Amino acid sequence: MSYRTLDDLDDGQRVLARFDLNSPVSVGVVEDNRRFARHARTVRELVDAGHRVALLAHQGRPGRDTFVTLEQHADILAEYLDHPVEYVPDTYGQTALDAIEHLDASDVILLENVRMTDDELPERDPEEHSRSDLVQTLAPEFDAYVGDAYSAAHRRHASIVGFPLVMDAYAGRVMAAEYEANSAIATREFDGEVTMVAGGTKATDVIEVMTTLRDKVDNFLLGGVVGELFLRAVGYDVGRDIDENDLYESQWLANREKIADLIENHPSDLVYPTDLAYADGADERAEVTVAEVKNKDHDYLDVGSDTAEQYADIAANSEAVFVKGALGMFEDERFSDGTTRVLDAIAQGDCFSVVGGGDTSRAIEMYGMDEADFSHVSIAGGAYINALTGQPLPGVEVLKDDGEW
Numbered sequence: 001m002s003y004r005t006l007d008d009l010d011d012g013q014r015v016l017a018r019f020d021l022n023s024p025v026s027v028g029v030v031e032d033n034r035r036f037a038r039h040a041r042t043v044r045e046l047v048d049a050g051h052r053v054a055l056l057a058h059q060g061r062p063g064r065d066t067f068v069t070l071e072q073h074a075d076i077l078a079e080y081l082d083h084p085v086e087y088v089p090d091t092y093g094q095t096a097l098d099a100i101e102h103l104d105a106s107d108v109i110l111l112e113n114v115r116m117t118d119d120e121l122p123e124r125d126p127e128e129h130s131r132s133d134l135v136q137t138l139a140p141e142f143d144a145y146v147g148d149a150y151s152a153a154h155r156r157h158a159s160i161v162g163f164p165l166v167m168d169a170y171a172g173r174v175m176a177a178e179y180e181a182n183s184a185i186a187t188r189e190f191d192g193e194v195t196m197v198a199g200g201t202k203a204t205d206v207i208e209v210m211t212t213l214r215d216k217v218d219n220f221l222l223g224g225v226v227g228e229l230f231l232r233a234v235g236y237d238v239g240r241d242i243d244e245n246d247l248y249e250s251q252w253l254a255n256r257e258k259i260a261d262l263i264e265n266h267p268s269d270l271v272y273p274t275d276l277a278y279a280d281g282a283d284e285r286a287e288v289t290v291a292e293v294k295n296k297d298h299d300y301l302d303v304g305s306d307t308a309e310q311y312a313d314i315a316a317n318s319e320a321v322f323v324k325g326a327l328g329m330f331e332d333e334r335f336s337d338g339t340t341r342v343l344d345a346i347a348q349g350d351c352f353s354v355v356g357g358g359d360t361s362r363a364i365e366m367y368g369m370d371e372a373d374f375s376h377v378s379i380a381g382g383a384y385i386n387a388l389t390g391q392p393l394p395g396v397e398v399l400k401d402d403g404e405w
């Protein structure tokens with residue numbers, strides 16, 4: 001193995017760990033989400049091994065409403081951990097250094113939002129970041145650095161890439177699990193069919209992923225905004241904005257050439273919806289076959305039942321399924337069918353499966369599915385896209401021993 005994990009870390013050390021607890025914030029209130037539960041497992045291991053643990057994390061960006069202190073994060077994490085997490089309102093000043101000095105075995109402190117320091121946010125090379133005041137002040141206080149913030153590993157920020165250069169560095173459990181699963185489509189050979197659910201609203205991201213993975217994926221199951229854009233490209237009158245909706249036109253103009261290229265060169269990999277669902281005059285779910293659509297007079301908010309059944313079948317018979325984007329607006333139960341039927345088929349089967357995307361993965365808990373029925377449910381957004389498109393993540397690269405993760 002070419003990177004060190006917690007298995008390689010001797011007990012009873014002074015450990016600085018970088019997590020990603022970045023969360024939605026609604027009117028100043030930090031919302032609980034699966035990042036806390038996941039990172040709590042890494043902290044639990046550190047606590048059980050008798051380490052003295054200081055956590056570094058960020059929240060929001062300067063100037064945004066979500067840019068708040070980490071006080072609430074400490075409380076939420078402590079709940080998951082069932083162990084105290086002391087919030088320290090300072091990142092690397094004297095207050096922080098005093099708190100670090102007073103750590104006992106198995107104590108956990110959470111240092112202040114690292115983006116409140118000037119050193120953190122500039123995108124710089126690891127060497128330059130390793131010379132920053134932040135890194136130079138904190139590094140000597142610890143024996144080891146644990147990088148667990150996979151979902152922020154696409155950022156070349158000081159606390160992500162600076163410490164590993166000057167400290168013994170280890171990948172945390174979240175980092176290792178995310179890396180292994182999300183890179184699998186690029187790095188693993190599968191014997192059977194590889195399928196990708198290509199849906200959701202961020203069509204530009206998804207079409208970039210499709211273009212990169214066109215030789216690896218056997219079936220792209222098209223849905224959501226992505227599906228409509230592909231249908232438009234083959235001559236159906238969908239994939240257009242209605243009224244104020246601005247999901248389609250700009251993404252059509254930005255991606256039409258890539259779409260045309262995929263259609264021309266990989267036609268047999270593309271699986272189109274054959275029917276679509278919308279809300280009728282009585283606000284009930286109604287369906288129409290794609291062939292019957294004469295002009296786009298409805299917002300199509302899900303794939304239809306025939307499509308859902310066909311997609312579920314393909315997923316169930318695949319060796320590996322990667323999900324990027326939902327097939328419909330599943331938050332509204334009327335339009336959840338496409339997404340849930342395919343997720344159910346994956347969950348009940350035994351294929352290798354990865355579900356990514358903050359919004360899409362919410363469908364799993366919303367509809368009472370068990371995360372354990374999937375090989376991996378990612379907590380990353382941008383980093384997941386970077387991994388799928390084969391771009392190295394700086395926060396991963398710095399943890400490699402030999403440059404060959």
Ligand SMILES: Nc1ncnc2c1ncn2[C@@H]1O[C@H](COP(=O)(O)OP(=O)(O)O)[C@@H](O)[C@H]1O
Pocket residue numbers: 199200201202203223224225300301302324325326327328329330331356357358359360361381
């Ligand atoms: N036809 C559609 N119209 C509007 N929204 C849709 C449609 N299909 C899917 N969605 C929305 O797509 C979202 C998930 O995809 P997206 O935001 O692209 O991905 P991510 O999971 O990466 O955050 C869901 O919140 C869902 O409501």
Ligand SMILES: O=C(OP(=O)(O)O)[C@H](O)COP(=O)(O)O
Pocket residue numbers: 020022060061151152155358379380381382383
């Ligand atoms: O939440 C994050 O990324 P995501 O929105 O892609 O999931 C990370 O914490 C990175 O945050 P940033 O996009 O403000 O650098």
